[in-house]
Amino acid sequence: xxxxxxxxxxxxxxxxxxxxxxxxxxxxxxxxxxxxxxxxxxxxxxxxxxxxxxxxxxxxxxxxxxxxxxxxxxxxxxxxxxxxxxxxxxxxxxxxxxxxxxxxxxxxxxxxxxxxxxxxxxxxxxxxxxxxxxxxxxxxxxxxxxxxxxxxxxxxxxxxxxxxxxxxxxxxxxxxxxxxxxx
Numbered sequence: 001x002x003x004x005x006x007x008x009x010x011x012x013x014x015x016x017x018x019x020x021x022x023x024x025x026x027x028x029x030x031x032x033x034x035x036x037x038x039x040x041x042x043x044x045x046x047x048x049x050x051x052x053x054x055x056x057x058x059x060x061x062x063x064x065x066x067x068x069x070x071x072x073x074x075x076x077x078x079x080x081x082x083x084x085x086x087x088x089x090x091x092x093x094x095x096x097x098x099x100x101x102x103x104x105x106x107x108x109x110x111x112x113x114x115x116x117x118x119x120x121x122x123x124x125x126x127x128x129x130x131x132x133x134x135x136x137x138x139x140x141x142x143x144x145x146x147x148x149x150x151x152x153x154x155x156x157x158x159x160x161x162x163x164x165x166x167x168x169x170x171x172x173x174x175x176x177x178x179x180x181x182x183x
Contacts, residue, residue, distance in 0.1 A: 002045055002166060002181055004038045009152070009169060009176045021171045027151050028064055028124045042151055043071035045166050046121060049182060051147045056116045057081045059138065061098075061107055061130050064123040068151065072121060081118070083107045083134055094140045098133040107133050114142030125150045125165070128157035135159060153183065 005027070012025045013032075026034035027042060046068075058076075060069040061083040073080040087095065087108050094109040107130075112118065120134055131148065138145055145161070153165035168180040 001048075002041065004035075004041045005045075005151070005167060006178050006181075008038060009167065009178055012176055014171060014175050016173075021173060023169075023171050023176045025152075025176075027068070030064065030067070034067065039067060039071050042068060042166065043075050045182075046072055046149050046151075047075055049164050049166070050119055050149050052076055052078065052119065053146075054117055055119050055146055057112065057118045057143075059083065059109075059112070059118045059120050059134060059143075060122055061134055065121055068123060069121055078119075081109075081111050083109050083137065092141070094137045096133045096137045096140075098130055107137065109134075109137040109141060112138060112141040112143050116141075116143040117146050118143045119146050120148045122150045124152040124154060125157055125159075125163060126154040128159040131157075131159045131163065135161070 012023050014021055014023045055078055058069050058073055058078050059081045062085055066082055069080045085105055088110055090110045096107050098105050098107045125131060149164040151166050153168045165183050167178050168183055170177045170179055
């Protein structure tokens, strides 16, 4: 399992931005091309490792969690909720600050009701900034976070609760190295 994901990570391009080795991958960047078989493999792996029992909604942040969330929603018939970077000013909207290793901004949560049982998914976790913001918004909305799953873990970030990951990677000047699976 995860053969496509591992092979695609270990062969993906890498660019240097200052002191940072940045990998470019279809799951995390949408380029160069996202093959349906890779997306299906990722979504099916999430179904296998996550607690989806009694879950009302899948939650992800834009932009790179959208395609994963869509595939997972289609497989499970669980509705997808996308935290947006744009304010809509709908009743009950929850705004939170988001700070990652490469950007700062706001995320806006709509469509979550008190008592909703949700799972959170994302493409990659490196600093944990996006997940911390998503979790904070869900807690403010009164949702119960049942499970969290991220496709790729880089490093060992702490978001204050368990996060399942499909693969862990290290990136150096020689490229991406998958160091573990299903953590």
